[in-house]
Amino acid sequence: MPLLLALHDGDAAAAAALEQAVWQLSESHWVFGTGLLVLTGVSPAYLSTHLTRALEAAGSPASLLVTPLAENASLDGLPPEGRDWAAAALAEG
Numbered sequence: 001m002p003l004l005l006a007l008h009d010g011d012a013a014a015a016a017a018l019e020q021a022v023w024q025l026s027e028s029h030w031v032f033g034t035g036l037l038v039l040t041g042v043s044p045a046y047l048s049t050h051l052t053r054a055l056e057a058a059g060s061p062a063s064l065l066v067t068p069l070a071e072n073a074s075l076d077g078l079p080p081e082g083r084d085w086a087a088a089a090l091a092e093g
Contacts, residue, residue, distance in 0.1 A: 003069045003089045004044055006036045006051060010062025014055055021054030028089070030082050037069070037082070039089045044068055 006022075008014060018036060022029050025047065026040040040047060048066040055062055071090045075083040 001041050002093050004038045005067055005069050007065045008034050008062045014060035014062040017054045017058035017060050018051055021051050030085050037086050
């Protein structure tokens with residue numbers, strides 16, 4: 001299953017809307033700052049559309065970028081438990 005990176009520039013309300021929307025597509029995700037790592041079977045385009053609709057419904061507009069992470073992605077900036085989770089997800093994918 002691919003690991004997708006979703007970045008946004010929204011406020012706390014946008015972040016909450018995004019995390020709630022992610023639960024609808026994936027039980028396995030990691031939130032950090034203004035980003036989410038999402039382990040899901042949907043495409044980046046589908047996730048982007050789903051998250052954009054959630055932002056619109058919440059009245060919290062934000063710019064959004066969704067892209068897959070490659071197995072050789074640098075995870076050094078994440079806290080250890082996030083880095084371990086992401087590395088395991090990438091190894092499975």
